[in-house]
Amino acid sequence: MSAQQQPSPEHFFDTANAYQRSAALKAAVELDIFTAVAEGNTDAPSIAAACGASERGARILCDYLVVIGFLTKEGGRYGLTQDSAFFLDRRSPAYMGSALDFLLSPTLMAGFEDLATAVRKGGSQSPGGGTVAPENPVWVKFARAMAPMMMPAAQEIARLVGGDAGRKLKVLDIAAGHGVFGITLAQQNPAAEVVALDWPAVLEVARENAERAGVAGRYSVIEGSAFEAEFGTDYDVVLLTNFLHHFDPPTCEQLLRKVRAALADGGVAVTLEFVPDEDRVTPPIPAAFSLVMLAGTPGGDAYTYPELERVFTNAGFSGNERHPLTGAPQTIIVSHR
Amino acid sequence: MSAQQQPSPEHFFDTANAYQRSAALKAAVELDIFTAVAEGNTDAPSIAAACGASERGARILCDYLVVIGFLTKEGGRYGLTQDSAFFLDRRSPAYMGSALDFLLSPTLMAGFEDLATAVRKGGSQSPGGGTVAPENPVWVKFARAMAPMMMPAAQEIARLVGGDAGRKLKVLDIAAGHGVFGITLAQQNPAAEVVALDWPAVLEVARENAERAGVAGRYSVIEGSAFEAEFGTDYDVVLLTNFLHHFDPPTCEQLLRKVRAALADGGVAVTLEFVPDEDRVTPPIPAAFSLVMLAGTPGGDAYTYPELERVFTNAGFSGNERHPLTGAPQTIIVSHR
Numbered sequence: 232m233s234a235q236q237q238p239s240p241e242h243f244f245d246t247a248n249a250y251q252r253s254a255a256l257k258a259a260v261e262l263d264i265f266t267a268v269a270e271g272n273t274d275a276p277s278i279a280a281a282c283g284a285s286e287r288g289a290r291i292l293c294d295y296l297v298v299i300g301f302l303t304k305e306g307g308r309y310g311l312t313q314d315s316a317f318f319l320d321r322r323s324p325a326y327m328g329s330a331l332d333f334l335l336s337p338t339l340m341a342g343f344e345d346l347a348t349a350v351r352k353g354g355s356q357s358p359g360g361g362t363v364a365p366e367n368p369v370w371v372k373f374a375r376a377m378a379p380m381m382m383p384a385a386q387e388i389a390r391l392v393g394g395d396a397g398r399k400l401k402v403l404d405i406a407a408g409h410g411v412f413g414i415t416l417a418q419q420n421p422a423a424e425v426v427a428l429d430w431p432a433v434l435e436v437a438r439e440n441a442e443r444a445g446v447a448g449r450y451s452v453i454e455g456s457a458f459e460a461e462f463g464t465d466y467d468v469v470l471l472t473n474f475l476h477h478f479d480p481p482t483c484e485q486l487l488r489k490v491r492a493a494l495a496d497g498g499v500a501v502t503l504e505f506v507p508d509e510d511r512v513t514p515p516i517p518a519a520f521s522l523v524m525l526a527g528t529p530g531g532d533a534y535t536y537p538e539l540e541r542v543f544t545n546a547g548f549s550g551n552e553r554h555p556l557t558g559a560p561q562t563i564i565v566s567h568r
Numbered sequence: 569m570s571a572q573q574q575p576s577p578e579h580f581f582d583t584a585n586a587y588q589r590s591a592a593l594k595a596a597v598e599l600d601i602f603t604a605v606a607e608g609n610t611d612a613p614s615i616a617a618a619c620g621a622s623e624r625g626a627r628i629l630c631d632y633l634v635v636i637g638f639l640t641k642e643g644g645r646y647g648l649t650q651d652s653a654f655f656l657d658r659r660s661p662a663y664m665g666s667a668l669d670f671l672l673s674p675t676l677m678a679g680f681e682d683l684a685t686a687v688r689k690g691g692s693q694s695p696g697g698g699t700v701a702p703e704n705p706v707w708v709k710f711a712r713a714m715a716p717m718m719m720p721a722a723q724e725i726a727r728l729v730g731g732d733a734g735r736k737l738k739v740l741d742i743a744a745g746h747g748v749f750g751i752t753l754a755q756q757n758p759a760a761e762v763v764a765l766d767w768p769a770v771l772e773v774a775r776e777n778a779e780r781a782g783v784a785g786r787y788s789v790i791e792g793s794a795f796e797a798e799f800g801t802d803y804d805v806v807l808l809t810n811f812l813h814h815f816d817p818p819t820c821e822q823l824l825r826k827v828r829a830a831l832a833d834g835g836v837a838v839t840l841e842f843v844p845d846e847d848r849v850t851p852p853i854p855a856a857f858s859l860v861m862l863a864g865t866p867g868g869d870a871y872t873y874p875e876l877e878r879v880f881t882n883a884g885f886s887g888n889e890r891h892p893l894t895g896a897p898q899t900i901i902v903s904h905r
Binding site: 243247261262 | 573574575576577578579580581582583584585586587588589590591592593594595598599619620621622623624625626627628629631632634635636637638641650651654655656662664667668671672677680681683684686687688689690691717847848849850852853855856858859860861862863867869894895896897
């Protein structure tokens with residue numbers, strides 16, 4: 232008896248068709264299937280009626296959502312998984328269906344249309360530097376779409392470096408996007424003042440969010456590129472969330488020198504990143520993220536922790552601590568001036 | 569202690585990005601990464617050199633292929649999985665990388681670009697009936713690309729209904745495509761005569777394959793649509809491989825009446841299909857196939873075995889037997905006149 236299994240083309244076939252999973256999830260969110268099921272529509276005819284869909288379409292899509300783990304099916308009735316109820320019912324405070332507007336935006340997907348060419352060249356084929364091109368409008372989409380997905384990380388960052396409520400805290404939020412990292416800090420510490428830096432069109436979104444969160448009075452902005460704008464000085468905290476992965480190590484180092492110069496004594500830089508293990512193939516989500524950077528940027532990457540330590544050390548920082556998130560595939564790194 | 573896990577956005581994020589798996593597999597096949605590894609190139613620099621790729625691109629793509637289960641990585645060296653060695657090394661007789669030319673063809677992928685609309689309407693949005701439009705050139709791609717993936721099924725069909733070598737056998741291969749089902753029968757039984765039916769451009773591929781297999785002398789063709797062409801009579805075997813799923817049950821029934829009329833006494837129709845269980849959500853590959861039919865056809869589906877029995881019975885067939893394949897996610901159904 233051999234321990235070898237018979238070769239099977241199933242994984243090849245399943246992976247070739249994997250793009251259909253993205254499309255099915257997108258269709259389900261567009262049609263609001265998960266909210267319909269949450270509201271008690273549990274068979275194809277009633278889901279179809281609630282979502283303005285055909286019965287055949289609702290039945291086939293819902294069965295597919297069971298196959299890929301977003302719905303359950305028992306005795307012919309569909310139900311939500313725990314995660315779908317939490318993240319995909321539009322009435323849930325943690326709803327993150329909107330994240331697909333960014334994750335499946337034509338800009339991001341374009342990088343994968345001819346991935347072989349990106350592999351040949353070693354970086355994005357998109358004109359002007361891919362997603363890191365100046366004022367790329369995809370970052371407005373990012374700002375509008377990705378806030379819910381970032382809440383667990385924002386809360387953990389506020390807990391780690393938000394300081395005691397009432398203690399003055401000067402915060403610079405680089406590439407602020409939706410702004411939730413700085414805004415969450417400002418909500419937790421009523422003495423915190425936040426300066427958000429990003430492209431002007433993106434800052435409109437951050438400003439709206441600051442207004443809605445009631446912290447607009449302690450929220451100001453710097454328009455422009457993190458590499459060119461004047462940061463100011465004496466910051467207690469500089470936030471670098473989902474940013475360093477877009478650039479090669481020398482570019483990161485150059486930016487980090489500038490960040491360090493803007494920090495007050497005792498100040499910290501807070502980095503949020505996908506950090507794969509040193510084997511670069513685990514855990515799956517951080518390790519897989521490297522391909523997004525190959526497809527979308529000229530020189531970005533998902534850096535291991537030793538690689539991140541190196542760029543911070545080279546830029547003059549005195550030490551780093553890492554804090555892996557629970558419930559999200561990212562890691563927070565706190566780096567001391 | 570609760571048995572509930574903390575909600576995690578990981579499955580949502582991973583599924584949103586699933587299209588990247590298809591793109592990575594396509595790039596790897598285009599660059600012939602698997603053959604390069606099989607030939608002894610096991611680190612990023614040597615794979616890059618062998619494939620005409622950048623080192624950064626090769627490293628990131630290969631790491632991603634480890635994450636999604638197509639390569640192994642031990643001590644920084646890449647290796648092939650058992651399935652990759654069997655199916656994706658270009659020198660393997662079972663090489664099926666070419667299947668991506670069909671599976672990831674713009675025609676098939678177009679059906680998933682606006683899947684929500686297909687769910688609303690209940691069928692393909694493509695003009696003229698999607699993949700079942702007359703003479704759709706995607707079937708030439710299918711014929712050129714999919715033969716290797718069909719070999720296990722072709723061999724099993726030949727074993728089941730090929731008859732004793734030397735016993736005369738008249739075979740009609742409907743929607744023959746690459747022709748391998750009929751050709752494999754003809755190779756096994758030197759007294760078998762095969763008539764292949766398909767669009768003219770597709771039959772050129774089948775004829776080439778028959779020539780190469782040395783059975784061209786017993787291979788003739790009928791050009792046109794299975795619904796309109798004259799089949800002739802007295803067939804011992806009519807092959808219906810990967811065909812019925814494109815149509816709704818009344819259309820299948822109408823075709824099967826015509827098939828039955830073309831069979832000799834004691835003749836059989838042989839169907840190859842993705843057959844999900846009656847719950848329609850298992851096994852994953854046959855169950856998921858239903859969505860491909862929603863996206864690509866006006867009324868097709870992946871039918872359960874009772875549904876297939878019903879259309880055959882309604883068309884006058886006297887009985888059916890099913891033979892699930894091992895090593896492929898499809899089922900063979902033999903239906904007696």
